[in-house]
Amino acid sequence: MPGSPFAWIDEQARARRRAGLVRTLRPRPADSALLDLAGNDYLGLARHPEVTAAAADAARTWGGGATGSRLVSGSTELHADLERELAAFCNFESALVFSSGYAANLAAVTALAPHGSLVVSDAGNHASLIDGCRLARGTTQVVAHADPEAVRKALQTHTGPAIAVSDTVFSVDGDAAPLAELAAACRASGAALLVDDAHGLGVLGDGGRGAARAAGLAGAPDVVATVTLSKSLGSQGGAVLGPAHVVDHLVNAARTFIFDTGLAPAAAGAALAALRLLRREPERAARARAVATALYERLTAAGLEAVRPDAAVVSVRAPSPEGALRWAADCRAAGLAVGCFRPPSVPDGVSRLRLTARADLTEAQIGRAVDVVTATR
Incomplete structure (x- = not known):
């Protein structure tokens, strides 16, 4: 009898265990006493009473799900309001909401890179942009991280439609892309620029x-931008922002829009409430950046190797994948949840702890986080 058709899966599992790269699900209790610096709730809005009330109201009004794709029955007045207000807030002409930021990136890259086009992609881009490049019918060229000159040279070799693709804030180290220089490189060749602002919005x-x-x-x-509604806005979903004719093209050509069930009304309602709250309390953005800077300065003062944050992500180098896993586990045991980034999630192969600053953290909580990370290294 032939062996199991999935024997190769078992071998891969053994290889992951040997390398210290096994990933496991850990359900989060509703009343966790952990200080959470692992999630992406940058503005502290995920549990804000206005946001949760809006989610509940939307579910009661529109139901638990969108019931279908956006083009069939999945578009509600909430979706239209969210798109209109999100575009106005970010100063773009139009917006289109998707069920996730991942789906928004797949849509933007694949729909804007037809046969004969060139996609120039930063080596540090998020997996959703990478997968979009893999699915696109154009040719992809990966260039050095945050290198506008490399983008310029790649675009100069192509005569057809072209687009450069980059995160605005890279999720691993929290460093920002040189957007003005990237735009100049694109404009020198008549190319478009697509930026993923998941970690910049808010x-x-x-x-x-x-x-x-x-x-x-x-x-x-x-210029076209994608955003997620699951980080600063404390909800779920994603959106593409750009010129109206580009958004109209996505409605007609983006497969993750046409064939995917629409964003649940509760998530749309929560995101809209969070957006309105941010518009009313703009100081939350500056506070998130200040908390990130405070974490970085105190961690480096304690002798740890961290990357200076350009937004709200603070990355701390770990000695190895196994060391990062142990460090994160020790932090958790001491009451602090932190992210643990290991290969293949890190493009340079260097494992890290990843701390996400939150606008609602108190000075005491910042101090506690620094104390735990330094004591468990």
């Missing part, structure tokens, strides 16, 4: 209006 720009706004690129006819 943190960077005037009142948290995003990295594209901060760089003076929001609303430009050759």
